[in-house]
Amino acid sequence: NAGVTQTPKFRVLKTGQSMTLLCAQDMNHEYMYWYRQDPGMGLRLIHYSVGEGTTAKGEVPDGYNVSRLKKQNFLLGLESAAPSQTSVYFCASSYSLGGSLSYEQYFGPGTRLTVT
């Protein structure tokens, strides 16, 4: 099993450009998350999904959109990139156990995005 994978690993954008980050998991997890991590800080939740076809806002959703058309994929889009969106983006997934959501989230390797 590959676990959680993220594409691309690195990307440089110019202000105003758009892009999509792809997250894929092969563990059949119901829940998926997108976080961003800025230097010296913890992770902040951008958007999350509790199942195929559903999405919800996290702590810092402005400037981002997401889609979960397939259970195994969770896409994060930036419609008009800004320098403030320079960050490392992590995707994660999690599962339900006996009707309760696990506290164990599996993280991908991250995407380092620079907006100039």
Place this chain on the structure above:
Amino acid sequence: LAKTTQPISMDSYEGQEVNITCSHNNIATNDYITWYQQFPSQGPRFIIQGYKTKVTNEVASLFIPADRKSSTLSLPRVSLSDTAVYYCLVGSTDNQGGKLIFGQGTELSVKP
């Protein structure tokens, strides 16, 4: 959501036991305590979780006093490879799709 407070950094030597304490004074009844480890340029990795008393697994122990206002992650006999940032999280997955709040974490440096 409960806010956590951890030391920003800690130093240790190989072979020592390391205890990292996290303060969470306004923890709610349904909240669990979870610890994650993050190496540079990698995503965080789950270490351990608990609700009260003591929990132990193959890599760490988690001590939680009766009032649950703090918790201590114990790493026995650390090695250089334990150098990482450790995050204490407090929350419940009962709502908001399992929203967990990551604080600034504790940067542990293990020296030879």
